[in-house]
Amino acid sequence: MSAIGEYLKKIRGDMPLREAAKRSGLSHSYISSVENDKHPTTKAPVKPSPDSLKRLAKAYNHSYEELMKIAGYYEESDTSEDTSELEEISENRKKAIEEIRKMDEEEVAYFYDLMKRIKK
Structure with missing residues (x-):
C-alpha cells in the first residue's frame, strides 16, 4: 500500500x-x-x-x-520559501517564484512534475 x-x-x-x-x-x-x-x-x-x-x-x-x-507532489521545503531568501537569488528565479505563487495548487503540482521531467 x-x-x-x-x-x-x-x-x-x-x-x-x-x-x-x-x-x-x-x-x-x-x-x-x-x-x-x-x-x-x-x-x-x-x-x-x-x-x-x-x-x-x-x-x-x-x-x-x-x-x-x-502523495509526492511537492516536498515540505517547497512550501516554506521565506521571502527574505528571495533577496539572495537571481532575478529570474525571483520572477519564477512569484509566478508560481500566483498558481492554484493543481497548476503548481503540474508545474512541479514538469520541472522534475526537465531535470532528468
Whole structure:
C-alpha cells in the first residue's frame, strides 16, 4: 500500500467508503483503489490527482497541502520559501517564484512534475 493510500485510509477512520464518496464527489471504488494503491482491473498502482486530493481533503476536513506532500507532489521545503531568501537569488528565479505563487495548487503540482521531467 502506498503512503498516501495508507494515510487516506487512516484519516477516513470509521467513515464508510460510500459516505466518503458522497462527501467528496468521487466514487467509492476510486477511493478504495487509491487507498489500496491498486486499480481493480489492471492491478496498476493508483496515484490520486491533485483535484482528487483536494476533494478528499475537504471531505475529511484535512489539510490539502499535507495530502499533496504525502502523495509526492511537492516536498515540505517547497512550501516554506521565506521571502527574505528571495533577496539572495537571481532575478529570474525571483520572477519564477512569484509566478508560481500566483498558481492554484493543481497548476503548481503540474508545474512541479514538469520541472522534475526537465531535470532528468
